Amino acid sequence: MDVAYEGHDKRSADPAAVEMLRIADREGYATIWERYEKQQPQCSYGQLGTCCRICSMGPCRIDPFGDGPTHGVCGATADTIVARNLARMAAVGSSSHSDHGRKVALLLKAVADGSNTDYQISDEKKLLAVATRLHIPITGRSLPGVAADVAAVALDCFGNQGEEPLVFMEKYMPAKRFQRLKGLEETLYKTTGAKTGLLPRAIDREAVDILHRTHFGCDHDPLSLVAQSIRCSLSDGWGGSLIATELQDILLGSPTIRPVKANLGVLEAESVNVVVHGHEPILSAKVGEMAQSEECRRAAEAIGAKRVNVVGLCCTGNEVLLRQGVGMAGNESHSELAIMTGAVDAMVVDVQCIYPALADLSSCFHTKFITTSEQAKIPGALHIQFEEQHADAIATRIIKTAIAAFPNRNKARVHIPQHSSTAIVGFTVEEILKALGGTPQPLVDLIVNGTIKGVAGIVGCNNVKVQQDFFHRVLTTELIKRDILVIGTGCWAIAAAKSGLMDLPAQDLAGSGLKAVCKQLGIPPVLHMGSCVDCSRMLNLAGAIADHLAVDISDLPLVGSAPEWTTEKAVAIGSYFVGSGIPVHLWPLPPILGGPEVTRILTQDARDLLGGWFFVEEDPVATADQMEKIIMERRGALGI
Ligand code: SF4
Ligand code: MSK
Structure with missing residues (x-):
């Protein structure tokens, strides 16, 4: 295990990355780290959030000093x-997750009405469970009929014009949390005489609301703007992301607990390597599936390759990792490094978190850099348009493009770092409950008797401002040492997988209580719950425990962190955690410190109003101290 590896390179704590960065330095390949240096010093107005360019009288900037x-x-x-500015970040982040969810809902509709035959209902049990949760009748009905109703409810969540709360949220959010948000809306109305919404209506409406209210000359009230940011983000967590997760499970199959390999060592020198990168598994799942087809296997063998090796990067990688067990090449900051191995024949991307620099870099190698989405075109890339109704044929074409590139590989330039760790992944709520015997009670008992102090959910990205994976590794290790179970998603999950923290030997890094539980259940102390949209699985787990105990999520010893956050999606995730009653640590600093009132609302007032709040901390051990303190305070308030 490389958990304690701090590297000899301030850019990354991952030995595979350090190895590749030496090659980058030697060969003069540009990287995010090099371009970051060239950006110094970065604008302090931007860092504090006090620059505005929303109208042409600007740009304006305010010196907070x-x-x-x-x-x-x-x-x-x-x-x-x-x-x-913050509200606009939340709107973009929510929209990205939610638009992803919309596409899955449209696909479920097409599968249900038979207009798409390339996909099927893969998990009937999950379909029936989701339908039951939504109060859709299932008895005596055909599966396509039920699926059509589920798709209709999901799609209505995007475009309904009513004032009622979002249906998916209403059916999934624990009752006490729903009531608290409703009560807060009423209190704010009574005390201020002005409407301040917190319970989201339709998903599209909440993002459009932000675009409208942040237009020149509309909402200037910090509390009102922050409230709408939380509301829009809740429409992501309990709406768009939740829809993506639940409907992907129905269409692509629910993940199951399984061992996988993670890090650049999953690339194979003798095989055609296809890296899938981005977020939407509707395509990447097909690439993984078609790579196994007789046609593609034969084509690979015909050019002398061992096989077609599909591996993942970022969240679409997480999705295929969890469902098909493919190797995980790395997280966000590994994307350039993967190409520099010289062993990637095609990198296939869909949407989100894809550096445009990958096109230029690929052109230095034989690598085909393939964009597929109407929403994510990159100059210099080969564009192969993805269409769901022709998914099998398009995925096959993509693989054949990679196979055709393989003979052009310059073997003398290939360098695959021999680092890959085993990770046990696939801890959905269903799998966790199954491991616990079907109910949250054993987990509740362990928390009540102090064997496990609480649960920390860690999310988010790599950020060039933080040594890659260092915060993820140290914070996670510190938390499990203190008997805090760690769950999470996204690029954090990949960092944990690469460092061995998701393998069984990591049990020995945990405190005595957590260690004993993990040994008994045969699980690691750090649980991979999926991609960024699968943060909804964490909400669901928190909701299941809260409902089981008839308390609010904000009463539970839960805490969150996004320690290397980068994207606007992370702002949305952090905001819906806070809106759901979970305190959230952030590093690097969010661009809010130039607004003292906004900072106070998010770091102090939110504590009383919502039960969740943000805090910032640069040091991973000090962060673990604070997270443990919050957990212990919540335990104290519960009398345990
Ligand atoms: Fe400046 Fe106001 Fe225009 Fe913003 S909206 S750019 S602060 S004039
Ligand atoms: S991929 S949002 S860099 S976690 Fe979901 Fe990673 Fe962050 Fe993208």
Whole structure:
């Protein structure tokens, strides 16, 4: 295990990355780290969130230290500007997850009505469970009929024009949390005389609401803007992301607990290597599936390759990893490094978290860099348009493109770092409950008797401002040492998998209580729950425990962290955790510190109003201290 590896390179704590960075330095390949250095010093107004360019009287910037202008040309204050910028980040993040969910719902509809035959209902049990949760009748009905109703409810969640709360949220959110948000809306109305919504209506509406209210000359009230950011983010967590997760399980199969390999060592020198990167598994699952077809196997063998080896990167990688057990090449900051191995014949991308620099870098190698989405075109890439109704044929074409590139590989330039760790993955709520005997009670008992102090959910990305994976590794190790079970998703999950923290020997790094539980159940102390949209699985787990105990999520000893966060999606995730009653640690600093009122609302007022709040901390051990403190305070409040 490389958990304690701090590297000899301030850029990454992953030995495979350090090995590849030496090659990058030697060969002069540009990387995120090099371009980051060239960006120094970065704009401090941007870092504090106090620059505004939403109208053409600007750009305006406010010096929070009082040496410059205190208002924008229109009179906007620093707090207004910070809150508007934050709201727009939440809207973009929510929209990205939710638009992904919409495509899955449309696909389920097409499968149900028979207009798409390339996909099937793969998990009937999950379909019936989701339908039951949504109060859709199932008895005596055909599966396509039930699926059509589930798809209709999901699609209505995007475009319903009513004022009622989002149906998926209403049916999945624990009753006490729903009531608390409703009560808070009523209290704010009574005390201010103005409407402040917190329970989301339709998903599309909440994002559009932010685009509208942050237009020139609309909402300038920091509390109102922050409230709408939380509301929009809740429409992601309990709406768009949840729909993506639940419907993907129905169509592609629910993940099951299984061992996989993670890190660049999953690339194979003798095989055609196809890296799938992005977020939407509707395509990547097909690439994985078609790679096994007789046609592709024969084509690979015909050019002298051992096989077609599909491996993952980022979240679409997480999705195929969990469902098909493919290897995981790495997280966000590994994307350039994977190409530099010289062993990638095609990198196939869909949407989100894809560096445009990958096109240029690929052109230095034989690698085909293939974009597939109308929403993510990159100059210099080969575009093969993905269409769900022709998925089998398009996935086959992509694989054949990779096979055709294989003979052009310059073997003298191939360098695959021999690092890969075993990780046990696939801990969905269903799998966790199954391991516990079908109910959350054993987990509750372990928490009540103190064997496990609480649960930490860690999410998010790599960020070039933090040594790659270092915060993820140290924080996770510190938490399990303190008998705190760690669950999580996204690029954090890949960092944990690469470092061996998701393998059984990591049990010995845990405190005595957590270690004994993990040994008894045969699980690691760090659980992979999926991709970024699968943060909804964490909400569901928290909701299942809260409902089981008839308490609010904010009463439970739960805490979250996004220690190397990068994207606007991470802002949405953090905000819906906070809106769901979970305190969330962030590093690097979010661009809000230039707005003292916004900072106070998010770090202090939210604690009383929502039961969840944000805090920032740069040091991973100090972060673990704070997370443990929150867990112990919550335990104290519960009297345990
Ligand atoms: Fe400046 Fe106001 Fe225009 Fe923003 S909206 S750019 S603060 S004038
Ligand atoms: S991929 S959002 S860099 S976790 Fe989901 Fe990783 Fe963050 Fe993208």
